[in-house]
Amino acid sequence: MKRNSFYLLAGIVALIEVGIFWLSVELEKPLLIQVAFVLGILLIYMARKRVEETIEDERTAMITQKAALRTLEVSWVAFFALSLGSAVVAFSRPLGLRPPHPLDPNATHLVMRLTEPDVLPFNLFGRFAVGQLVLLCLVIFLYVGFRVYYARKYGEWDRDEEQD
């Protein structure tokens, strides 16, 4: 397989994944996108092994390593900061389930507790998932950014007389 064919295939797989994600949301079946995502990664990995041209050597490996290390350095700080904030939100209320017996609604001092339950609302899990996706996107953008930086530094897109 040619290198360009591989990149084309990777693009098609990405588009299909977007479609399956939409379908998964429509059908409310998270397993669909989860399985499709893993299969897509496997397909790309197998296709990459079939590329005949050299697409990775010691220089690209070094660029990848440096970009990955910088991404890790920045992203762990971002993850930790967000996790600290989440922990503060979580521990500012008692953890656990709502008491099995409803409290007396006539007790005025308990009205506040009934309108605002003193346990974590369930939709926090949804926010957590979205937060994770945002962080994941941040990691991807950081990695791409650092990779572009190091690729430029170590001459990824330089031109020479052979290309003109």
Added chain:
Amino acid sequence: MKNKIKVYRAMHDLTQEGLANELGVTRQTILAIEKGKYDPSLELAFKIARFFGVAIEEVFTYDNAAGSK
């Protein structure tokens, strides 16, 4: 490091693509080495010198100023 890869390529009538294929690296790597943007590993430096049939010092010379980048 300074290098004379371009000179040796010309002597052997080789393109960057041709040399890259012979050495099993990407053309961009040869280009980056030639331009002094990337210093090859010792292994690759030896491969390059051996391919041209010369000593490694003939192709690569250590440049103190460039070494500190």
